[in-house]
Amino acid sequence: MPIKGRFMNGTIVPIIAGNWKMNGLIEQLAEISNLDNMLEQMQHKAGHIIICPPATLLNMAKKCAKYGQISFGGQNCHWEERGAHTGDISAEMLADCGALYVILGHSERRMEHGETDEIVQKKVGAAFRAKLTPIICVGESEKERKANMAVEKVLSQIKNSLPSEAKNNKIIIAYEPIWAIGTGLVPTLDEIKEMHQKIREQLVNLFGEHGMQYPILYGGSMKPDNAKNILSIKNVNGGLVGGASLKTSEFIKIIKALDEI
Numbered sequence: 232m233p234i235k236g237r238f239m240n241g242t243i244v245p246i247i248a249g250n251w252k253m254n255g256l257i258e259q260l261a262e263i264s265n266l267d268n269m270l271e272q273m274q275h276k277a278g279h280i281i282i283c284p285p286a287t288l289l290n291m292a293k294k295c296a297k298y299g300q301i302s303f304g305g306q307n308c309h310w311e312e313r314g315a316h317t318g319d320i321s322a323e324m325l326a327d328c329g330a331l332y333v334i335l336g337h338s339e340r341r342m343e344h345g346e347t348d349e350i351v352q353k354k355v356g357a358a359f360r361a362k363l364t365p366i367i368c369v370g371e372s373e374k375e376r377k378a379n380m381a382v383e384k385v386l387s388q389i390k391n392s393l394p395s396e397a398k399n400n401k402i403i404i405a406y407e408p409i410w411a412i413g414t415g416l417v418p419t420l421d422e423i424k425e426m427h428q429k430i431r432e433q434l435v436n437l438f439g440e441h442g443m444q445y446p447i448l449y450g451g452s453m454k455p456d457n458a459k460n461i462l463s464i465k466n467v468n469g470g471l472v473g474g475a476s477l478k479t480s481e482f483i484k485i486i487k488a489l490d491e492i
């Protein structure tokens with residue numbers, strides 16, 4: 232895929248990923264076919280588009296994207312391949328439904344389901360086993376940001392949530408400050424720049440030159456009106472978008488922001 236603008240000389244293809252969370256019934260699949268049609272019509276080439284719908288829609292969503300302009304991902308998986316884990320879904324099951332990606336360690340899962348870095352690390356290993364690319368979420372709370380602990384927190388999450396096999400696999404990191412998720416608040420551009428730079432350094436510390444290849448997405452109240460500024464920051468290789476990904480009319484504006492960079 233030819234990559235335009237600022238990303239042309241870099242090896243990282245920018246990514247805009249939509250995280251639908253626990254939203255979406257069968258009728259919302261129309262949003263997927265609309266998006267796929269629009270991307271086809273505008274001959275979109277500036278980056279890679281991913282939607283992570285609820286697992287119940289994954290297989291149908293894949294079929295709705297008939298031009299193949301969208302890749303799909305799950306929002307969570309168990310670390311085991313199969314077995315007595317009522318209500319859980321394995322990475323292999325997501326792959327079987329057409330997923331290529333899986334979001335892991337989202338702060339909502341860390342908070343509502345007590346997922347620790349250790350658990351996230353096991354899940355990342357499961358994603359590799361099923362040949363899924365994990366989108367690993369990290370981010371500080373408001374309290375940690377105010378106490379100047381944000382960088383420390385995020386770097387330790389990265390260190391402890393990634394298994395050593397990450398070196399031989401594709402991974403995507405999503406920096407999502409918890410206080411910015413769904414609130415309309417966003418860090419300043421300088422704060423985002425600083426954090427993404429530190430994350431890049433941490434990835435290089437841990438994985439050598441491989442650490443230069445991993446996309447680092449920003450997430451937390453990314454909207455059409457702030458996307459261009461955020462996506463223009465060095466070491467921001469795309470976005471993980473919650474609320475604004477649910478409506479194609481909004482999401483497409485964020486995708487178009489990539490073309491303007």
Ligand code: PGA
Nearest residue numbers: 412413451452472473474
């Ligand atoms: P938001 O969510 O864009 O609605 O803030 C982002 C996320 O939680 O991935």
